[in-house]
Amino acid sequence: MPAEIQQRVEEAYLEDQLKVSYINYAMSVIVGRALPDVRDGFKPVHRRILYAMYHDLSLHHNKRYSKCAGVVGEVLKRYHPHGDSAVYDTLVRLAQEWVMRYPLVDGQGNFGSIDGDPPAAYRYTECRLEQIADYYLNDIDKETVNFGPNFDDTLQEPLILPTRLPNLLINGSAGIAVGMATNIPPHNMREVIDAVCAQIEAPDIDMKDLMKHVRAPDFPTGGIIYGSEGIQEMYETGRGKITVRAKAVIERLRNGKDAIVITEMPYQVAKTPLIEKISELVREEKLKGISAMRDESDRDGIRLVIELKKGEPPQVVLNNLFKHTQLQITYGAILLCLVHNQPLILNLKRIVQHFIDFRKDVVTRRTQFELRKAEERAHILEGLKIAIAHINEVVNIIKKSKDTDDARKKLTRRFKLTEVQAQAILDMTLKRLTGLEVEKIEDELKQLEETIKELKSILASEKKLMGVITAELQELKKLFGDDRRTEIVKKAEDFSVEDLIAEEDVVVTISHDSYIKRIPVSSYRRQRRGGHGVTGMKTKDEDAVEHLFVASTHNYILFFTDQGKCLWLKVYDVPEGSRASRGKALTNCLAISGDERITAFVPVKEFTEGSFLFMVTRDGTIKRVALPEFSNPRSAGIRAITLDEKDALIGVKMTSGNSEIILSTRNGTAIRFHENDVRVMGRSAGGVRGIRLGKGDAVVSASLANKGADLLTVTEKGYGKRTPLEEYRVQSRGGKGIINMKATDRNGKVIDVLEVSDKDELLLITKKGVVMRIRVKEVRECGRNTQGVRLINLAAGDALSDVARVVQEEAGESEESPEPDKA
Template sequence: MAEGINESIIPINIEDEMRGAYIDYSMSVIISRALPDVRDGLKPVHRRVLFGMQELGVHYNKSYKKSARIVGEVLGKYHPHGDTSVYDTMVRMAQEWSLRYPLVDGQGNFGSIDGDSPAAMRYTEARLKRISEELLNDINKETVDFEPNFDDSLKEPSVLPAKLPTLLLNGAAGIAVGMATNMAPHNLREVVDGICAYIDNKEITVSELMQFITAPDFPTGGTIYGYSGVKNAYETGKGRVIMRAKATTETTKTGREQIVVTEIPYQVNKASMIEKTAQLVNEKRLEGISDIRDESDRNGLRIVYELKRDAISNIVLNNLYKHTQLQSSFGINNVALVKGRPQILNLKDMIQHFVDHRHDVIVRRTEFELREAMKRAHILEGLLIALDNLDEVIKLIRESRDPEIAREGLMSNFNLSEIQARAILDMRLQRLTGLERDKIVNEYEEVKATIKELEFILANEDKRMQIIKDELLEVKEKYGDERRTDIVHSAEDFKMEDMIPNEEMVITISHEGYIKRTPLTDYRTQGRGGVGSRGATSKTEDFTEHLFVGWTHNYLLIFTEFGKVFWLKVYEIPEGSKTAKGRPIQNLINIEQGDSVRSVINVESLEDEDYINNNYLMMCTLKGTIKKTSLEAYSRPRQNGINAITINEGDHLLNVELTNGDNHIILAAQSGRAIHFHETDVRPMGRTAAGVRGITLASEEDSVVGMVCVAKEDAQLLVVSEKGYGKRSDVSEYRITKRGGKGVKTINVTEKTGKLVAIKLVTDADDLMIINKSGITIRMEVENLRVMGRATQGVRLIKLGEGDEISSVEKIEKMEEEVPTSEESGEEASHNPEAEEKPNEE
């Protein structure tokens, strides 16, 4: 006997058993208890309460029934859990401070905002609210799947047809295993407008939807303070919304000030909040309050904070927000079941799933109505045949021994179906009158028209979408109301950019490090042939070194001789006139003593991942080293800058260019030689790498003067020497070699020309701004420079004064403008360049 018992015992690893059992439990909690379905926005218990109430017949226009009767119905038929869980659910669905649109109409004590318990279910009564009928409509038209209840004795709906987007309207809260949900309620009018906008344009973005659905709308009103949390929640499904009470300051007859609160944040227990506030006042942690009274009554909520005579109401109110639940946060976490799986949803996802569900319901409803209409049409056709052959039908029936023989006789004689024959036998004699016959004919015509309309709906998706919209607009008209929760933007919502228009600015940086920005509109084109004008007032020995155009919201990446990079928003640069000196750059960025700016890159965005991962920074040093690094490595701004490249002793950073990964690189040296190779010869390196050899210099004294990145086939190279000579040649004249070589001759360097000082990539559409060491600037058109051979010495570009030399050459885009008058010819040239060095946009 004992052996038999032992044989039936199966040894199981307790760890495996625990794991399996816990996973089953977790799934049960996630699917069947804690999370709402994305389609009807309800958890199983809510769905069962509403369906149970409908089955019991407690509609909005019928009399109330005892809550215990309803709970018993739901408990016995659909929800085999504790009666408290069902009653608490029903109570919450009746509380207007818990649900934005209550679904149950309660009579009796259903609790209060102070946290009071509702009366026992034997004392209270309930029925459905009218709005709940919109969730249950069409449930008997095979619009949703039904599944067996817990004991397989009945069927219950797996989801409701839900004409309303309940998930958005009333939100949801639940703690499952390993996940939780907390969804905010919204305003019906806004949600319907948002859904209609989505139906009109399925490609609509979340930010466009937010023009319709502005923010959550809490049942207790209050104020949403700050918009960034709302934006995050709508875009990602997660966000933190700060809620504040609505408070005003009143003066009593005695002249004392008092703060009056008329709306409090959602889910805050009023009595508990007042109690905790009084405690803080007693502990002297809240100053300036002499008395707190709750004056709430049936007309609404009213909490009065009496202030001391010397108290400043604004300071007291801000302290109340800081230390009490007059300010509280709502952590949005949009987790719902999509096809039985929990998912985090953004605003558009929730709308999309609701529209898909409604579309499915309408298709199923139309199919059901079509089947019913066709059945009716079939019967009416039979009745019309009988009426057309009335005498024979009556004769046949009278001569038949029993109904079965009559039915068979009708079917064989008049070619009728069994259903039609039964309908004829069931027909009352009064239907034989002329008037009743007309009614049958009219009904048949109506049914045929209905069938045609239903078939059109099933064949046309646009028509179905229009039905969804029409039904939603009807619901909006019936139940829509004004917003209760205001939105107040906090300081953190406003970035500096929001206050500053995004305008084009000319940015100039002088050799000694003075920086300024000037609106592009301040520059005007001058007549050609002038000797230029003084662009910036600076010390005699100072001159403008960098000059380019950027938008006020752009980032500037500022690279220094020592190999560091700093970030600066264009709007952070002080604005000044054309002749203003500007501010020392050291005042704006933490640049070391002795270091100076070598290159400035104007970057459109550091947030766009596609942009920063597919663009590179190509760096070149005085001694011919080059390095390529992804822009992504420089996309996290730091106050004190970071090392952009490791610089070897005796060298310094000369130039930095933005490339797209597929450019040609040309380096030129003072000795007049240049090397041309493809960017792919330089592999991308880390941010702190030192780089590789780009060009072998002719001598110890020789150094690199510049680097260009070639992206356009039709571009030409412009070279300028220090004595004012220059020329342009086709890029194709420079043969492609491997990096690291000595290069080929780019200009014939003689004593007359002086050393090479600049190399630029130009087209006929460019102008040149030539800057002398004396500070004089002159603008000239590139198209007037002849294209010449690579090894020539070039032509004189500019007449230099005694001892003067060219310090730098900037390329700027030509602007199509009218030729100015002679008075203006002395003004500095206007220009509209892209950033000085953005070859991949040239």
Template sequence: MSSEPPVDPEDVRAAQVDRVRIEEEMEQSYIDYAMSVIAGRALPDVRDGLKPVHRRILYAMHEMGVTSNTSHRKSSSVVGETMGDYHPHGDQAIYDTLVNMAQEFSMRYPLVDGQGNFGSMDGDPAAAPRYTEARMADIAEELLADIEKDTVDFSANYDDRLTEPDVLPAAYPNLLVNGSTGIAVGMSTKVPPHNLGEVIDATIELIDDPDATVADLMEHVKGPDFPTGANIVGRNSVREAYTTGRGRVRVRAEMEIEEYDNDRERIVVTELPYQENKARIVERIAEDVNEGIIEGIADLRDESDREGVRVVIELKRGANVEVVKNQLLEHHLESTFGVINLALVDGQPKVLTLKETLEHYIDHRKEVVTRRSQFDLDEAEDRAHILEGRLKALENVEDVVETIRESEDRDAARTALRNTFEFSEEQAEHIVRMQLGSLTSMEAAEIEEEYEDVQARIERLNEILDSEQELLDVIKTELREIKEKYDDDRRTGFVEDTGTVTHEDLIPEEESVVVLSEDDYIKRMPAADFRAQNRGGKGIIGADLKEGDRVSSVFLASTHDYLLCFTDKGRVYQLKTYQVPEMGRTARGKSAVNVLDLDGDEELTAVVNCADLTGEEYLTMVTEGGYVKRTAGDEFDNIFSTGIRAITLEDGDALVDVEVTDGGRNLVIGTRDGMAIRFDESEVRAMGRTARGVRGIKLTGDDRVAGVAAIDEDEHDWVLTVTENGYGKRTDLDEYRTQSRNGKGLIDIKTNERNGRVCAVEAVTFGDHLFAMSADGQIMRTRVEDISTIGRNTMGVTVMDLDEGDAVAAIDVLPAERVSAERSAEESAAEGSADDAE
């Protein structure tokens, strides 16, 4: 007999090794892990709205008998039972979940009735579990109702000692009522809480009309109903969330305006957006006030108590309450709740619409009520069978007693009863164990009555099981009972969506002086910082320039103005005044590249307010070389961040000034050497942006254009001329006779060693204020009427007293109506400051 060769152990081990591709193994392992997290930890089930840890805590309390009508138990006891029997994870995770279910500011309808410190809206943690106590809230018991009646499937717990429910019967749609938040692998869920009564009404609507649309259901479910109240901004985002399963709902704090202490105002915050930390909000508001980000707040304090939120924000007298409110909303008191209605459907994650969510819940309740009815029917039929046996025994009571008495033991008695009277085994067992007292006539009447009741119950249960409509009627009846017992008023309201709060809404509207230097430093300052003084003054410091830098441009604008900024190179940029950093008078400014994308050799030469432009307005431009051009304002509607071309310039020419005209004005072009020409703007036909224009004035020698004034005889009284050495004059309009363009013009002002060359010309009227800024950073503000009115071809008077080597760099005029508005605002602020001082 031949012997088999010995088997090499290494060959055996090698045969047991499976060869797999590592990327396939890693992919499958990761998918297994992800699904474990998705199904076993992070996502709620669409049927009961609970994640496993919530379900296990409630079931553990149910098994412990810690219900709403028992005394509280130590939280550590509940955590221990849950961890030991059902949830093999850390006790801190279980306790955190228990705490969350007990917090009235976290759950719309808390599922745990806590006793002790369970944290606060300020982010304070709950006390340790050994110090707190808990029991089930009464509404939580509705989630577990009838769980003993085979209404849901059970699975083995982690160590196969016990079983736990895969889902709870859930007598109401808890996923929508209390919402859910969770982060799984590659997905997350964020379902907002809702009002119980509204959700139940929508569920009943869908039961009655399975073809109901989301819009129909929204007649009942108005939107999320957060436990902390507040207000949802607009309804479109809610509609999108209900229609698609995803949406971004803006939630705004509830604020009230109160008057106190001699008409001072304060903002009182009474409700905060959901899941916001109140203490942190108050802290951040205080920080922004200290840093000057939010202005107008005099005092801030938290007066909240057990009755509710009350954060008091007292305003300085004269502060604009709407501006402060908008600042608070943008930074602190408005948040976005990103709705992701993701839940497990048959163990798979799915994003659900409002209708789909309720449809799955209705299907669940149909199964629960069906299984419960079948369970009750089986019990009723068993009971009816026993009662039939008892009634039969009572009819033959003497023979039954005799048969039992003659039997040797109970087994023999049961057998004899079955053979003699045709009792079933269950009936015979019951009769053998009956007491003699149950054979009385009164007991017999009670059995008869009970039998009739059981038969009626069997008939009713059969109706429910045989008719889907009866089944649905039961579901609706039970939902109405839940609503009647637990429904309350909606807490979250709605406010009109007037659009996102813009940065402009947060900036007080005030006149500003904007300064730009040759080295491209820019800043803005309140015009009110510069008091009007008599002509001939030195003014006050307006910018502390670095050595070698000079002021190149100054202009006036309201903080809310949208400006067109023209450069000497013929390009135009768009700027919002509030985008310019506000700084003090002695500040240098910040780099203009953060505000305007200017080329390195470009300088601003003119600024126009976009508010002055309509479809019938023109931008009238003049160049140093004497060219003038009109272009329709609507050609400047779309301006890139890098600017667009406003005019084509010849070599050596530069754009010096721009005015808004309406087709019926006169233009006065002034030159550096003191010449001026007046002609009707209609002599300049409208041209496109890239045109060069036509000649407006003939220049002699090295003369160049200084600026242009657009005159409306109904609005203006004088032409104001200012020279670089600080001299100037007002001259009546009549002194400038109208002639054709492209002439040499007339002498406007003498330009000699004293006056220097002309800096600018402007059309002015009574009440206007002149702002003149020197190259070294001095700003002088004076009333136009303080400057003498004299004729043409004169020397003028001192407007600004300049230091040696300094010169007027630029001027701008604040119109009389804006001076009046500024004065009114200043007086209001002064009154507020005086009251604050008192």
């Protein structure tokens, strides 16, 4: 290395140099590109575009449009030494009405769309300033703001714009700097101006009162803001999360189907990608119930029609759309801006105060400028007035003077004028000597004297100065203020799982090896008594379906094990399967041990007072517990009843407190008693005797004796009968009971006893997974001491496993969809 170069080399540690260089780069990005100034709400590129259009190109709102290519070129040539695409993208955003709450550029041509379409190239598009932009710039020639050299020191550019509007709030801003980001939402002009005026009126106004004026952001695309917590946090701390939803209505189409119609979108959500996302979720079956989608948007507004399948609950589909797509977004607000070239996160009051301070400075400087100009003009007019009063002498002095300088000096000396006044007299044309012109000068001087007096009073009184600021804001409010577009719902609606799942009736089945699933009730078609049924479940070798019941997807299910434990599950958490599928192992759904078996189920809508759970064990022990005691089971389950060593819980029924219970045994006996014979006990109690059993007998069922119902008894070999409840007399608990059905070799043992009516239907299910559906009225009514009739033809080696009651559908509904019995 040459010696002269070696002398100029400074050694430095790379680590230290990287730190210094990166900090310099970061501050350059923060101050020069990414963050808006708290005063005018603009980043440098916005400021330069608007200034070039206003000052250099004179593209005012009442002038012709000009090619955007020319504007971009002018900005690059004079002020902004960066890429042309960055300048054009910014120019386009200033014109997009779905981006800017109050657009500042009037674009002509293709400036993109809310669908996410890009704008045309700048050689095709044209632009000019919007009328509102004049009020951002029209005081700039009155020494209201400071100027600085441009990038090559050939021109001066404004370091800030003298905007009369709080642009940072009304149009918002977004940008990513180095190690920080800003995301300021737009607001309604009327609300923001009212807040500024309120803070001018009462500088100590608190945040609560300020938020009475600025209620929430107001996005250009409308939508609905849900919840006030995020809004309040944003205004108080400068950070907050705001939930924004699309505006949707549910319409009934001519074909009888429902449709969800989206009319307003969340801010910064493009429509085309949203449609593509919905289509993708439908294909992946993550969104169900949608049959078609049409975009009917036009120049009058957005109209996205999502057509639903017939019978689909529209609110559930809409909730799922909110949950899984950008029809609902969380807007993360960060009120970060530059204050004296320092990045700070400000709350609402500080932002408003900085704008007020800025306007005070601008109006003061403008008033001082106007005062100076008025005084200078008055000074000249006073000289002209003197000259006109002595016009002949003035003319003679000028005629006799050698040159202009000589004339100026003589006029100054003769009439005690200043050089400025003398020069104005020399510049005066002869037409100003007419009587009318003389009167005009006097009138103008008089007006100037009043103006000077007024301007001085403004500078002398802060109250009057603030009055000027307020009056200008109110004028702009009348000119450009509009109604709020974004609705506000004060309470946020957090979606529960129920909001996302349609409420429908399902059949829940559990096999002998504890596989569980749920299937819509409509999956089972009705057949006549004596038919062969249809396959309802594929089971493993030596597995068989043991239990079946009907419940709503929004219900709770209390699961009771043979060991007296209770577990809690929502029906929608039961895995969905087809009629022929096996289902899912219960051990994956509930916390049960390997030696436990589920023996009873109770669907519950609400855990209300006045309802009870009536428990029955295999050995005839009974127990009554208040339902609310089971409202908060733990994940590992809770104790429902304390059992003897060889006993097991076989059934649980929900009662009203005035119910009658019928216990039925495997050998065909039954006993009927009032539930009040059993006192209400705690969960850990063991219970009392309900029926005295014979040798080898066991309780198989507990039924509720409702007025007008029959008792349906079903045996393992497919036989059954229904007997009027009147044939079962009420006894005291603890007796042997009476004969219910003869348990002969033909019938086999009793598997279940149900309380039914003629309107009910039955679902019969066998150990080999065959399911059959019949009407109860097809089962012949028999006395207690009879064997019954055949309900289902069983294949060799098969036997009935379980039976469930289904209430007959209402008139006019499809035969395929009866309502289940509500426990």
